Amino acid sequence: MTQATKRPNVIVFFTDQQRWDTSSLHGNPLQLTPNFDRFAQRGTHVTSMFTCQPVCGPARSIMQSGLYPTTTGCYRNNIPLPLETRTLAHAFKDAGYTTGYIGKWHLGSADPVVEDERGGYDYWLASNILEFTSRPYDTVVYNNENQAVKLPGYRVDAITDAAIRYVDQHQREPFFLFISQLEPHQQNQQDYFPAPDGYEERYRGAWMPPDLAALGGSAHQHLPGYFGQVKRVDEAFGRLLEAVKSLGMEDNTIILFTSDHGCHFKTRNSEYKRSCHESSIRVLAAFQGPGFHGGRRIEELVSLVDLPPTLIDAAGLPIPPAMQGNSLLKLIRNGEADWPQEVLIQVSESQVGRALRTKNWKYGVVAPDKNGWHDSHAEHYIETYLYDLEADPYELNNLAGKPAHREIAHGLKELLVSRMVEAGEKPCLITEPE
Incomplete structure (x- = not known):
């Protein structure tokens, strides 16, 4: 051959x-x-x-x-x-x-x-x-x-x-x-x-x-x-x-x-x-x-x-x-037909975390009561990271919890939960930071 x-x-x-x-x-x-x-x-x-x-x-x-x-x-x-x-x-x-x-x-x-x-x-x-x-x-x-x-x-x-x-x-x-x-x-x-x-x-x-x-x-x-x-x-x-x-x-x-x-x-x-x-x-x-x-x-x-x-x-x-x-x-x-517009990230060991990376935003959540070595997932996460990648590509200014960005964060939260379920995870609760 x-x-x-x-x-x-x-x-x-x-x-x-x-x-x-x-x-x-x-x-x-x-x-x-x-x-x-x-x-x-x-x-x-x-x-x-x-x-x-x-x-x-x-x-x-x-x-x-x-x-x-x-x-x-x-x-x-x-x-x-x-x-x-x-x-x-x-x-x-x-x-x-x-x-x-x-x-x-x-x-x-x-x-x-x-x-x-x-x-x-x-x-x-x-x-x-x-x-x-x-x-x-x-x-x-x-x-x-x-x-x-x-x-x-x-x-x-x-x-x-x-x-x-x-x-x-x-x-x-x-x-x-x-x-x-x-x-x-x-x-x-x-x-x-x-x-x-x-x-x-x-x-x-x-x-x-x-x-x-x-x-x-x-x-x-x-x-x-x-x-x-x-x-x-x-x-x-x-x-x-x-x-x-x-x-x-x-x-x-x-x-x-x-x-x-x-x-x-x-x-x-x-x-x-x-x-x-x-x-x-x-x-x-x-x-x-x-x-x-x-x-x-x-x-x-x-x-x-x-x-x-x-x-x-x-x-x-x-x-x-x-x-x-x-x-x-x-x-x-x-071309671009039906291609996902975001990437799901699962983080372990240091935390039980999840994140969504879109073209312009990074949204991340962390489970407050889980251990990253012992737990693969959580039922409850807290919003922990929000970065405007267009204005802040090196992620030096965390916007999580800022009132001016609540609408953006809410939309990303819903999208993150949807992508987690699509990946085979169970639906979870994500709460705002104090």
């Missing part, structure tokens, strides 16, 4: 904790992501991309299942994906694809991940929690036989090299490959962002996103290393693109680049994500390959839950009816 006649290959390059404004296409002046920028400009750039759960495990459950975390039950970290869950791997395997997973999983119960908890993937070279089994220059993952494998090189390069080897070895059959990087996530044990040797120094005293410049947090300490990680991630992504091109597979391979959530550098709570703010929920996304050529820009609001049905649809496969998102091919083929 030739590349021209077989079904398109599909590759997902999934980073961890990468903000949308690390790209020059979103105003970053540091040229951190020239490969992503060129990729997005040649293919289809999703300019307003949001996670619907800003924490690692739940976001990964969304990407594998096409379901909200409250549907699968994976509403926080350390809850394995239920064994009966149908994943992207199952959808592609049913269509004759071979499937591979390389990198961070975070949907199992322990390391190494037993076969039943691997989401149906054929080829396995991964860790459940990669930040615990590896260090920047000591990458340890597990193979199909659950044997520890040490990969050479800086961690993002080690994972990417393994992915390139997989692509090279599967040229003659349609494949679905999910590459899950850890970078630019922090190394938990030391709470720092370990860039490759020599990279952090490049960005000391460099430009800082306006929200971080205003709010501080740990950004002055951590941003140089974070930017160094982002730079190396982009270089690794460029090598993957070159490998696909050099093997003559470029015209028959769909590639998606995106991330699980962003990073607010301890400006919104005591850690890095788990909030409804743009710094936590907005990420990069772009596609290239069959159906996505031509320098197209999608400016509608897109949710992480929309990406699994998009990948399946783009490969010409039937979208599983249980999936809760929408295929972006609806926008590409039909």
Whole structure:
């Protein structure tokens, strides 16, 4: 079977904790992501991309299942994906694809991940929690036989090299490959962002996103290393693109680049994500390959839950009816017809929270008597956040409870409850702040 006649290959390059404004296409002046920028400009750039759960495990459950975390039950970290869950791997395997997973999983119960908890993937070279089994220059993952494998090189390069080897070895059959990087996530044990040797120094005293410049947090300490990680991630992504091109597979391979959530550098709570703010929920996304050529820009609001049905649809496969998102091919083929005008966000661990992101507004609520680790939902929430994103794009002026904005808040409250019910949650009560 030739590349021209077989079904398109599909590759997902999934980073961890990468903000949308690390790209020059979103105003970053540091040229951190020239490969992503060129990729997005040649293919289809999703300019307003949001996670619907800003924490690692739940976001990964969304990407594998096409379901909200409250549907699968994976509403926080350390809850394995239920064994009966149908994943992207199952959808592609049913269509004759071979499937591979390389990198961070975070949907199992322990390391190494037993076969039943691997989401149906054929080829396995991964860790459940990669930040615990590896260090920047000591990458340890597990193979199909659950044997520890040490990969050479800086961690993002080690994972990417393994992915390139997989692509090279599967040229003659349609494949679905999910590459899950850890970078630019922090190394938990030391709470720092370990860039490759020599990279952090490049960005000391460099430009800082306006929200971080205003709010501080740990950004002055951590941003140089974070930017160094982002730079190396982009270089690794460029090598993957070159490998696909050099093997003559470029015209028959769909590639998606995106991330699980962003990073607010301890400006919104005591850690890095788990909030409804743009710094936590907005990420990069772009596609290239069959159906996505031509320098197209999608400016509608897109949710992480929309990406699994998009990948399946783009490969010409039937979208599983249980999936809760929408295929972006609806926008590409039909324009704005019937596309949702807002994104639902579910927040766990730091709080039991819900938020709605529209084009111009952010509306967020928090359950006052629930624990974000023990409770997945609530019957009662209090309005906590309201931001005018047109006037205040960096969310520095919280308007929640302001009399002048009661009408706006009321309309957003009704819309939020409606979207929560649509996502499978029970109706709830939202009260105004005191």
